[in-house]
Amino acid sequence: MKISLSVTDIAKLMQAEIAAGEKAVSTAIRDAGTGLKTAWRGQITGAGLGARLARTIRSQNYPAGNNSLNAAALVWSKAPAIIGAHDTGPLIRSRGGLWLVIPTDAAGRGRGGKRPTPREWEARTGLKLRFIPRRTGPSLLVAEGRLNAKGRAVASRSRTGRGLTTVPIFLMVRQVRLRKRLDLARDSDRAHSALPGLIVRQWAKGGMQPSE
Structure with missing residues (x-):
């Protein structure tokens, strides 16, 4: 079987693959950040520290509103001193x-x-x-x-x-x-470990599919 591709076709395919990669990375990062926020909030309420303190956990995706291979997610608390104290037991x-x-x-x-x-x-x-x-x-x-x-x-x-x-x-x-009641690093490590798999699965959904 003879396959012929022009330079233009290759350029379009590579551009489409880059776009799929940007979307995959951004989606995976967003899901990981949201999952980590949910996990931290669950830890806080599970430790009996209340839903109000749990709601201080927030997440933000970068770049906002755009896909990027360099996408990032920030998960933080609006009450870092209180959260940090329960996380370290000082x-x-x-x-x-x-x-x-x-x-x-x-x-x-x-x-x-x-x-x-x-x-x-x-x-x-x-x-x-x-x-x-x-x-x-x-x-x-x-x-x-x-x-x-x-x-x-x-x-x-x-x-x-x-x-x-x-x-x-x-x-x-x-x-x-103060008694240590949280283990935020545990959920952070899990989110980091799961991230490569999330990216691969998202990329497979939108990237080039092998043809027979």
């Missing part, structure tokens, strides 16, 4: 050798739903905090009050002291190690 120390103050459930929430500081808590409740040092376990900041139906410490309205109790409001520690 040791957190207080500044200047002071105390780290950790609110208990009895402290409730401050303005905007944030954790209150001892000064903010005293101003909000009208109660005074008292420091109790302990040799084992965290030291405490406690207040004399009562627990309401929501488990929050409030001032007692009883003139006889009925229901009055000593409530731990804040835990005081010199340092604390």
